[in-house]
Amino acid sequence: MMQKTIIIDCVGDSMSKLVKAINKTLPNANIVGISTNCSFGLTLIQKHKASILFIRSKKSDYIELSRKVKEKGFNPYFIFVTETEFEINNLDDKSLTVCLQHLENSIIKISHHLTVEEPSPYTNRIGIPSNNGTTYLSTDNIIFFRSDNNYTIIHLENGKTILVSKTLKKFEVKLSNKHFIRTHQSYIVNLNKVIQVCNNDGGYLTMNNNEKIPISRSKKNIVKNQLNLLFEKI
Template structure:
């Protein structure tokens, strides 16, 4: 049984590791960290049966981490001090959870429960995760962030702050609401895979846009979108119906 632990509070991490050695002495802790960015790098490379995941972390919380790991997500036990309301969401979507401070008897119960259910279909687990994440978003319990690789590590940005992304050969520049620009060494296609779940749309070979920041569509000069920051982005002929349909839907709503 391979276990991974992620908690931004070191004392919580070490305490949980000690408790696990008592409860499941045959288990191996293959990953233990206080840094979500390390989890993004390492977890896809490891064979992990069970991930104990802190919900509330300052740079990238547990839900945002799972969004980026999906669909390659191990079974999850949330460790949290969240409100009773959020706990109801965990129960509804059949996720194990432990309230902090973690009780050793409750930990043993969770391990037993997981072992009994480990044969469940992985697809059911993924669908439950997607449902949980959507509920948390709707209820305003977290804002979606992504971690993008930069020269000295990762930069964590909120998805809602991204206006659009522009490709430059094998690089992509993120244009943010505050005027910042971040250049990363990923193709626009790779970035599109990350942002598709956040409903970004590819309106041109070189542009991926956040529809929440589109201000106007101009039919002249072949058609282009004006973003809220005034940037004009040409719309490819194949995407005109998509863009006009989107504006029409917003107008009628």
């Protein structure tokens, strides 16, 4: 699967070197945009929904761009291009660094991280454990999850509910790559089941079963940005 790639070179003296090294070492990388500043780079990320970002900038600009990208609901691989190998400090599987002095070798070393899950016909189902075994639910039939202490209540399209002895956090991790988002300490919703975003009473979502789901203040921008990514606004 080709991975849309953006290059941001705020220093301005290594763009051609980056393009050449990426094309040589990452055959699945499709460079869809280049920029010499973070502001336009953010626009490119939104436009192309890029999965890989190479950035050469001041560390403070890199950190600020990372924050803005995540606020808008994107989660690409951030690859910080440093001057020397002594600066390299890979934070996690999504925040990586490469050394400009040994660019091609550095990219090869981190290339195994740059994977994208292939779509599967079974990825829209989750297994729900119970005393009698495991029930496999289509995520399309789930409207939202509600926390109940160390349990979670799953609300389904047919009006039924399922009580599961798992915390809401467990479901948040499992559903992170699907159209589900945590809107509040006690709720995860299926974005495909949202029919209205309301600003009254502190902010809430109206679901297709007329349930009103609160949105915490810290989640408002993330929820709205995710909805804007999924659905066209008139």
